[in-house]
Amino acid sequence: MNIRYVYTRKRADFGKQCNFSDRASEIHADIPPNPELAEKFILRNPVSRGIQHASEMSEHEVNTERVLSEVRGLWDRRKGSLPAELSPVENSHRDPAWQVIWIQSKTGTEFFSASTDGQVLWWDVRKMNEPTEILYLDPTKNQELNCSVGAYALEYEPTIPTKFMAGTEQGMIISCNRKGKSPAEKVAAVFSGHKGPVYALQRNPFFTKFFLSVGDWSARIWSEDMKDDPIMWTPYHDSGATDGRWSPVRPALFFMTRLNGCLEIWDYVFKQREPALTIKVSDDSLHCVRVNEEGQLVAVGSHSGVTTILELSDGFTTAAKNEKATVGAMFERETHREKILETRAKELRVKEKQRAMAEAAAAGAPPVYTQGSRPFEGATENAEKAEKAEVADGETLVKKAEDKEEEEEKEEGEASAEELLSPEELLNKVEQDFFETIDEERRKRERDNSERSRRLESLNGAGDEGEEEEEEEEEDEATADEQDGNEEGEDSEGEEEDEEDIEGEARRIEGEGLAVGATDGAETSDRAPPEENEVIGKGG
Structure with a gap:
């Protein structure tokens, strides 16, 4: 597009006329490259390329400005x-x-x-x-x-x-x-x-x-x-x-x-x-x-x-x-595999979140609400109750965990002590523990017989109905004692030969003690069951 300038003013309004003369072009400014600046030049790869455009200027001005534009x-x-x-x-x-x-x-x-x-x-x-x-x-x-x-x-x-x-x-x-x-x-x-x-x-x-x-x-x-x-x-x-x-x-x-x-x-x-x-x-x-x-x-x-x-x-x-079918099956298989891995990753994140919440509850920390899970207005009391309940549950969990740790430490200590004992000392310890168990069981049965005797004495004048009920209770207890005795007999079958003699002696002592306890209880009642002593003796 050509641009034409139309002057509406007279030539006299522009002042004195300029006298131009033709002469050869001259260099008014020569700026050589600076080697120091070249050393500081930073090489970029790749570079953004643009279009360089410069306006036509008078020869009396040094053309040093450039405009970077793009069309x-x-x-x-x-x-x-x-x-x-x-x-x-x-x-x-x-x-x-x-x-x-x-x-x-x-x-x-x-x-x-x-x-x-x-x-x-x-x-x-x-x-x-x-x-x-x-x-x-x-x-x-x-x-x-x-x-x-x-x-x-x-x-x-x-x-x-x-x-x-x-x-x-x-x-x-x-x-x-x-x-x-x-x-x-x-x-x-x-x-x-x-x-x-x-x-x-x-x-x-x-x-x-x-x-x-x-x-x-x-x-x-x-x-x-x-x-x-x-x-x-x-x-x-x-x-x-x-x-x-x-x-x-x-x-x-x-x-x-x-x-x-x-x-x-x-x-x-x-x-x-x-x-x-x-x-x-x-x-x-x-x-x-x-x-x-x-x-x-x-x-x-x-x-x-x-x-x-x-x-x-x-x-x-x-x-x-069959390349197209093979590639399609390959892409679908890999997509299915990635979906499975993504689902598994989500499950692990959910489990990790639940575990963190459980640890926070065990430590007595307040519950952590996720986005959208905070209680609405007006439910402050319920939220506080829930927080207190969670804190109490956390304290209970902490106590149970401490008790469990103590039991484990105790068992570990006993196990380590048994490892340090010699075979003879270990056998003596087993015998001692066995006799202590027998004595404790005998004392327990004596207490049960004494309690039974007191109940029979208190119900002695209650009539035949009370006596029949008492007999049924005694028969049930005798049956339970017989089952306990059978279980103890089964557990002792796998012991060594040296321990079998000890168990037999202990069983005989226990039977005598039970028979004595049963006889004492029978003397307090005029109508004691005739089969009670025999059943209790077999249970021992």
Whole structure:
């Protein structure tokens, strides 16, 4: 566009006329490079490239200022090297636009772009003055520009025209819905992604549910059903990954470029832990890889601007008869495995939370309320009662735990003492413990007989009914004594021969004591059961 200035004032109003003379151009200022500043220069790799623009100035001024600007445009090669349409800077991205993708539309004139300013803009080539739609990559799902994250990569599937994915600088992968009615619906899901920027995203051409992402030092395969972890991934490498693409003819094959100038070809049907083939393409780092529709040719671009085209062998371009079914089963199996691991991790987190709450209750600490579990207003008294009850339960648990620890320490002490005894001392100790047990049992039975005698004496004048009830009680007790005696006899069968004599003697002494106790009790009653003494004697 030519700009013409029309002067409406007279020449006399401008003052004295200037006298110009033609002369050769002269250098008014010469600023040589400073070697000291060159030593302080910091090399950055990669760098952000911009367009340098300078205004025409008078020769009497030193041209030292430069303006770094950037213009987005649409080029038509039929009309030359100049752009056919341009978007104004004030309505464009605030940072460089890293990727542009044409979208499936009726007119065929629409596309969208992503930038590190956190915006995704939709454009129509018929109206490039402003974007037709704006979406912010806000992981908080509030559609706020201040919370949005920048994007390096875009992924768009024509069969799903309203959905797309963006790989961000922070390593997250955001799945968006352009036609979402609310801000929360526009950001459908957020995947954990990588530890660094995501440089490439692409859905598998055979299974659109699964997609490939490239970032940090690895490539990862994701399922839309799993947002926390990938289903498959490549091992970390010393050199960073820069780009990746699926093969259009084989579902298990993808390509990946690295900063060391190598192109890696991964075939998951053949190998899962290392690439099937690694090719050193350039001494410079590789930043881009693309595959033609037949899958026969692969083009890679290096940092120095050199594009290299490689031709693949038939082994990488010919799919096996059942390869698609095998790869689909592999992806589904890995998805199911990750779901099981995720469920198990959730269960462990719940158990850990319950254990922490139990420990807090045992320590007498107040209950810890999670989000949404705090009592409502008006229930303060109930909450206090519940807290007191939990504290009391915690004290009880602590007391039981202390008693249990004391018993365990006592048992450990006795066990350690027995280990220090010799065999003879141990045998004597066993005999002593056995006799003490017999004496204690005998004293217990004597007390029971005395109690029985007192009850019979008190009920002596109560009539026949009282006597019959007393007889039934005595028969029940005699039966219980007989069962106790039988159990003691069974337990003593496994003792050694030396202990059998001791047990027999103890049994005889116990029988005599029980018989004496039973006889004393029988003398106090005129109508004692005639079989009681015999039963008690057998029980002893």
